[in-house]
Amino acid sequence: MPDQRLNYVSGEWTASNTDETFETTDPANPDEVIATYPQSDAEDTERAIEAANEASDEWAETPGPERGRILTAAGSLLDQRTDELTELLVREEGKTWSEAGGEVQRAIDIFHYFGSKASDLGGTVKSSSARDTNLYTTVEPLGVAGLITPWNYPIAIPAWKIAPALAAGNTVVIKPATLAPGVVHEMAEALDEAGLPDGVLNVVTGPGSEVGSTIAGHEAVDAVSFTGSTAVGNTVYDTATEDGKRVQLEMGGKxxxxxxxxxxxxxxxxxxxxxxxxxxxxxxxxxxxxxxxxxxxxxxxxxxxxxxxxxxxxxxxxxxxxxxxxxxxxxxxxxxxxxxxxxxxxxxxxxxxxxxxxxxxxxxxxxxxxxxxxxxxxxxxxxxxxxxxxxxxxxxxxxxxxxxxxxxxxxxxxxxxxxxxxxxxxxxxxxxxxNEKTTGLELHVPFGGMKDSSSETYREQGDAGLDFYTISKTVYDNY
Structure with missing residues (x-):
């Protein structure tokens, strides 16, 4: 019997307001249903955004090393479930076992990487030109991050958006792709088990016209990160920037x-x-x-x-x-x-x-x-x-x-x-x-495109991934 999946909102697994569902199937055996998921609407999405907004201050005030320990623990839990995650990814998305296993390992590595980076978050100290003055910078999270991710790398891309967002102290609402959302649910379970507070991560499944557009346009969302087609990405950008959100798009290639x-x-x-x-x-x-x-x-x-x-x-x-x-x-x-x-x-x-x-x-x-x-x-x-x-x-x-x-x-x-x-x-x-193939990326260096492949605003991965989810203050302390 197919798995019956739910949304993850405020630390609870919950059905959609619509009571409607959609199915994922095995692309190698299209008659085989893998799981059912909530066909969520704008109201479901708004509830998830409200949960993230309510949890935002407390999570931002959580010390970086503590946030990092949760991410690292989640990575270890994912590591223990490598074969299970690999099989689910193969059955929903169609990759070969080697390809899917490599992607799962990448997600594990990303959580461990940003788990360690969370302890290093901070500003810089500069020498002031004035006497009796300390001059330094601090970094702060933006608030609520809305993430919209594609089906072709259904665990790696969500991981490289979720992990830096959480490491930097943001709360998250994510809409995974409807073709292969299962591994994002497993990621949420691992973070929950690792001790992530309620409301810090929220997962809502459903169509982009309802869930994605609500994330992009909601006034309580402070940043939007999207990976997908150029046509959809440009729509997301126009919606998100109407009220000045920070936006990051990674799109197509030739x-x-x-x-x-x-x-x-x-x-x-x-x-x-x-x-x-x-x-x-x-x-x-x-x-x-x-x-x-x-x-x-x-x-x-x-x-x-x-x-x-x-x-x-x-x-x-x-x-x-x-x-x-x-x-x-x-x-x-x-x-x-x-x-x-x-x-x-x-x-x-x-x-x-x-x-x-x-x-x-x-x-x-x-x-x-x-x-x-x-x-x-x-x-x-x-x-x-x-x-x-x-x-x-x-x-x-x-x-x-x-x-x-x-x-x-x-x-x-x-x-x-x-x-x-x-x-x-x-x-x-x-x-x-x-002298290398165009595919394949290191996780600790920036990733992003030019021209219609990107918004050319912020890069993903490595320190650049943290830059997108933080904002700096410059402090002049005349003592």
């Missing part, structure tokens, strides 16, 4: 990997294939464009096709090379882009077909002869579809890489140090990698 004529082609094919086809291409940092020097173009296309053809498919619990898309609509979107690319004249070198089996499976697709004006070269696909674009030199490669609306992640494969340095300086992306 991420390039440049392959230089100096690159080892086999190594380049490994790097691009891992970045393009990992997690079924359902990552905002996935490589969707390989921009390849014409001298090695044909060799590279053959090599990356070999990688795509070698990928096996199956249920994530069996840990295959690739799991299914998260939903039928995501699968249909990928298939539509495959058709669009062929209609526009790109050559389908491999894949792109729906697999004849239960579940939302698609073959990874490799396209050659892609022109930079084609939709495949400009629009985010969010599936395992790679456009291979030929260029005549490194100048053209940089131009093509930057000639999109997005600027999230980018990489280059080269043995030329001058090219690597130029790439770092000239590429328009917030995450820049040399």
């Amino acid at each position: 991420n390039p990997t440049i392959v230089s004529d100096s690159a080892d082609v086999e190594q380049a094919a490994d790097i691009v294939a891992n970045g393009a086809f990992g997690v079924t291409g359902q990552a905002c940092t996935a490589a969707s464009r390989a921009i390849v020097h014409e001298d090695v173009y044909d060799e590279f296309v053959d090599a990356v096709v070999d990688r795509a053809a070698a990928i096996d498919h199956g249920h994530g619990l069996d840990d295959p090379g690739m799991g299914p898309h998260v939903s039928e609509s995501e699968l249909e979107s990928t298939l539509e882009y495959v058709e669009i690319a062929q209609d526009e004249g790109a050559t389908l070198e491999y894949g792109g077909s729906e697999l004849d089996r239960e579940g939302y499976y698609v073959e990874p697709a490799v396209f050659s002869d892609v022109d930079t004006e084609m939709r495949l070269a400009q629009e985010e696909v969010f599936g395992p579809v790679l456009a291979v674009i030929p260029v005549s030199d490194f100048d053209e490669a940089i131009y093509v890489a930057n000639d999109v609306d997005y600027g999230l992640s980018a990489s280059v494969v080269t043995d030329d140090h001058t090219e690597a340095n130029r790439f770092v300086e000239e590429i328009e992306a917030g995450v820049v990698k040399i």
Whole structure:
């Protein structure tokens, strides 16, 4: 029988005011219902925001080391439940066991990291130009943080928003994605068990039109952090900034990997294939464009096709090379882009077909002869579809890489140090990698994009993650 989940408000698990529910299903076995969740509305969301607001002062006054101990304890509890969390993530989102297990471990590491950082929160002391004066800064939490998170990294992204918000002394209301909210509920249970006071964290499930828009527009919410599509993110930004909220958006990507004529082609094919086809291409940092020097173009296309053809498919619990898309609509979107690319004249070198089996499976697709004006070269696909674009030199490669609306992640494969340095300086992306895939992030350094990939306000993760959730005061103490 499917799990019956509830909202988490003011330290209690509670049903929705609507008495309506929605189901999550296994994308590898769509007829299998995993759990039911409250189909919450604006009234439910307002109740959660009120709970967070009531708990705000007490949590802000809790010493940083004490907040940190709760986060660390929650991380340890999650660590004890790694296999359980991994299985739930696989069954709701569709990742392979290895991919899901890596994401769960990342969430655990994030809680331990920000648990330790909570003890270091404070200001700085400066030397005053006046006599008999102490000059220093302090940092304070903003208040109530509203978090709206996506389905593709359903535990890692909520963790890297929740943990710094709580470490800094904010209370939280989070709306997890409806396709895979289960691991956020498990996170809330771990924090509750670790001793988090009532009302400090609140979880409300339901549609963005009700829950998300209420979070973004409520006067008691002081900061909004959103990860998702650019179209929805821009709406969230407009709503949240109407009354001056602090806003952080991380959105889509059209991420390039440049392959230089100096690159080892086999190594380049490994790097691009891992970045393009990992997690079924359902990552905002996935490589969707390989921009390849014409001298090695044909060799590279053959090599990356070999990688795509070698990928096996199956249920994530069996840990295959690739799991299914998260939903039928995501699968249909990928298939539509495959058709669009062929209609526009790109050559389908491999894949792109729906697999004849239960579940939302698609073959990874490799396209050659892609022109930079084609939709495949400009629009985010969010599936395992790679456009291979030929260029005549490194100048053209940089131009093509930057000639999109997005600027999230980018990489280059080269043995030329001058090219690597130029790439770092000239590429328009917030995450820049040399001889690495576009996916994969360290948790203690800033993460965020440029252009339509981000609001370009505040970065996430590391110290930058704490910066978003705090505000500073400068103190002049004339004694």
